[in-house]
Amino acid sequence: MSAKDCAHHHRERRKLYHRLFLILSSSIILILFLVFLIWLILRPTKPRFILQDATVYNFNAAAAAGGAATGLNLLTTNIQVTLASRNPNERIGIYYDRLDVYATYRGQQITLPTLLPVSYQGHKDVTIWSPFLNGNAVPVAPYLGVEISQDQNAGRVLINIRVDGRIRWKVGTFISGRYRLDANCPAYLSFGGENYSPNSILVGSTAKYQLVQNCHVDV
Template identity: 35%
Template sequence: MFLVILLVLAGITALTVWLVYRPHNPKFRVVNAAVYQLNTTTTTTGNLLISTTMQFALITRNPNRRVSFQYDQLTAFVTYRDQAITQPAILPPLFHNTKSTVALSPVLGGSGVPVAPEVVNGLEMEQATYEVVGLRLVLTGKLKYKSRVVFRSGRYGIYVRCDLFVAFKKGFLGQLPLLGSPRPCAVDV
């Protein structure tokens, strides 16, 4: 009987702590994009390479009042039609305090990335026909929840997908307008 009462009290305590401290996932949004270089080349073996340099202004918001986030091993890269067109860039560790907003502005790209012919053809067609390119900014890494008083969680994998459409004319480089209002990114923890 004593053991049952002890288990019920422990369950009520755990439920109360969870209700008070339950962490909500961080929110991400892309607010600006710039393309400084976008070239396609063919190697001597016939492989296609895309070399690009892009920069995105990314805002992340911690909606929690009692829980902060610690990001580790963050990497960012850009995909087009589910194929990477930039090398993964390693971002520094980030501590995200409660009820705060942090801006990230990673520069992605550099050396050439091998891609399928469909990717190059699709990019060129969308630029020429629509002057709009659909890209996906991806962030991956580890997330740790921290509370000042009660708990510190283990590390969880975080996967952020930001789908965006940018107005991109052939030959135009620099700041690109995002089409539509910036939508929140999908966050999986």
């Protein structure tokens, strides 16, 4: 075979590889475009969270040993909450890969995170969890000790139930990558006296609060 024939075959082979590359690239781009188009048409809506109730077993602030001069700086919190999540989408399912629930007071975390079970939520489905949130003798900033004292004297305290997690969307057989979910559920709790709230039910030394409070959700 002459050098001219070799060069000709080499050019033909390069053209064939180039065509195959263009076909493969075009197919991938078309598939991605169709997935994106379906995604835009379906327009996934973030899940809706509701804090239904909270049962307070302990919410107590105390001074650390030798810390009377600095006021209340240790907070013990034992609460059980009922959270409901609803998938508002008609054609999109939601995988809850990881959900941590914890309580905060004026921006500071006051309980350990409680891990909820991994679950899948179908179209228009509702999922309910009832986790326990516990924080024993958690140190708080000195200024928060003053705030806690004032709230307890007023008989009313605001804590926030936070949900931090990772979710995935399911459209047909397509499953998206992970998205971060953050939910913030305010809970106003009253403690006896003239400020005692009618939405709470005393059970022995505990109080159960019927809240039905919508949560702010970011995805």
